[in-house]
Amino acid sequence: MKGFAAALLIWTLLSPRRAGGEAWPTHTACRNGNLQVLYQSCADSVDVCLATEKAVLQSSGSSPDPLQDFGFSVDQCARQLKPNINIRFGMVLREDIEQLFLDVALFSKGLSILNFSYPVCEVDLPKFSFCGRRKGEQIYYAGPINNPGFEIPEGDYQVLLELYNQDHATVACANATVLYS
Numbered sequence: 001m002k003g004f005a006a007a008l009l010i011w012t013l014l015s016p017r018r019a020g021g022e023a024w025p026t027h028t029a030c031r032n033g034n035l036q037v038l039y040q041s042c043a044d045s046v047d048v049c050l051a052t053e054k055a056v057l058q059s060s061g062s063s064p065d066p067l068q069d070f071g072f073s074v075d076q077c078a079r080q081l082k083p084n085i086n087i088r089f090g091m092v093l094r095e096d097i098e099q100l101f102l103d104v105a106l107f108s109k110g111l112s113i114l115n116f117s118y119p120v121c122e123v124d125l126p127k128f129s130f131c132g133r134r135k136g137e138q139i140y141y142a143g144p145i146n147n148p149g150f151e152i153p154e155g156d157y158q159v160l161l162e163l164y165n166q167d168h169a170t171v172a173c174a175n176a177t178v179l180y181s
Contacts, residue, residue, distance in 0.1 A: 025040065026039070029176070032078060035078070035178075036178075037178050037179075038177045039174045041070065041172075041174055042173040072088065074086070075088075079151060079152050081152060082149050083147065083149040084144040084145070085145060086143060086144050087141070087144075090140035092137070093139060094171065095135055095165050096135050097139075097165050098132060099122055099123060100120040100121035102161065102163055103115075104118070104159065104160070105160040106158075107157065108156065113157075120163070152180050154181060155180060156180075157177070157178040160174075161174045
């Protein structure tokens with residue numbers, strides 16, 4: 001039985017594609033009144049280890065989904081975005097992360113509103129305990145992230161988030177939708 005579980009884990013970590021090519025499921029990061037934040041993986045070459053996903057999502061109160069490549073939740077869902085919000089994020093790495101960068105693109109009605117890049121892990125300045133982790137290891141972060149505080153205006157927004165490493169290999173990617181009415 002242990003041999004089967006090990007083989008399944010290895011196959012899950014190394015599988016090049018999901019069977020069938022279906023779209024990733026949509027998940028709720030937070031919901032509060034008229035504000036809702038949904039996300040969906042946009043990485044079509046990543047599969048999950050269900051045991052890791054279960055551990056990550058149980059800590060955030062969500063149910064595990066074997067078709068999701070990472071878990072994410074926001075503790076406070078409010079129209080007024082505070083300068084420090086608490087998040088939970090976890091995944092099994094498919095790439096080494098000596099360096100890690102985040103690109104964010106914000107769109108509304110098909111028009112680009114904001115684009116920026118943020119160094120998450122740098123060689124000389126590791127900001128998080130998971131910096132320097134290797135392919136196959138799990139990363140999990142629960143805590144505050146710094147951002148500019150602002151009020152979310154009414155409307156529908158699309159956010160593309162991409163984490164990539166020093167080799168420009170995608171580590172995680174998400175399409176998020178922010179709905180405020």
